[in-house]
Amino acid sequence: MRTKIIHNLVVPFAICFLVALALYPDTTLDPQKYSTEGLELDFNISSDVAMVEPVAEQKEEVVFTPYLGKSFEGFKEALAFKESQGNYFTVNTFGYLGKYQFGKETLKMIGVYNPNQFLANPELQEKAFIAYSQRNKWILRKDISRFVGKTIAGIEVTESGMLAAAHLAGAGSVKKFLRSYGENNFADGFGTTVSYYMKRFSGYNTSFIEADRKAKVSI
Structure with a gap:
């Protein structure tokens, strides 16, 4: 009878002890128990059997143009992007050349023959x-004085808008x-109009440009 009582006490206690160990493990670690001293460890793997994950193809870095606002540089880059997406080396279907899409006759006028x-x-x-x-600013100098600030065909006239339109269609247009x-709203071969440009x-700072009747490129 006494043995049975002891058994009935010990067994539940042992179960409770095991459960407590499972729920609340001892989190203190003795570094000596996990030392690798004296073990021969070699983690070098020959290249012919190494399982190396393929490196993904590196994508071309995307370079972002700084925000140039309404500065002259902003004017140039915005116009160039519209003309050629800023590509110096492109020639369009009508034979216009480069970043700003110059015609050959226009180039001759400013001293470029090749x-x-x-x-x-x-x-x-x-x-x-x-x-x-x-050159365009000189040709348009009187019109700049007369029309800048006015609204024509729903468009506020600005000097930069006039110079851009002159680049597209010529100052005469x-x-x-x-x-x-x-x-009289001229359109080029792609249907782009003076009014659109x-x-x-409009509204860029083109005061940097000095009107010059005989401006040429010095190489």
Whole structure:
């Protein structure tokens, strides 16, 4: 009888003890118990059997152009992106060249006679843009004084809008648009109009451009 009582006490106690160990393990670790001292460990694997995960193909880094606002640099880059997506080395279906899409006759007017040299030379293209803008500003100087600040065909006239439209269609077409109060609205081969450029490129700071009747590119 006594043995049975002891058995009935010990068994439940042992079960409770095991449950307590499972629920509340001893979290203190003795570093000596886990030492690798004296063991020969070699983690080098020959290259012919190594399981190496393939490296994903590196994507081309995307370079973001800083926000240039309504500065002159902003004007140039916005216009260039519309013309060619900023590509110095492109030629369109009508034969217009480079970042700013110059025609060969326009290039001759500003002193560039070798289209291939022009297409391969970004610095020359930037100089050509400045020279052509200077010529256009001189041609449009009276119209700039007369029309800037006015609204024509629902568009507020600005100097930068006029220069952009002159780059697209020539200063003469801009004069016709302004003096006809929007009735004469030239469109290029792609259907892009003077009024569209006047609106899209309005409000930039183009005071950097000095009007020059005979501006040419110096190579």
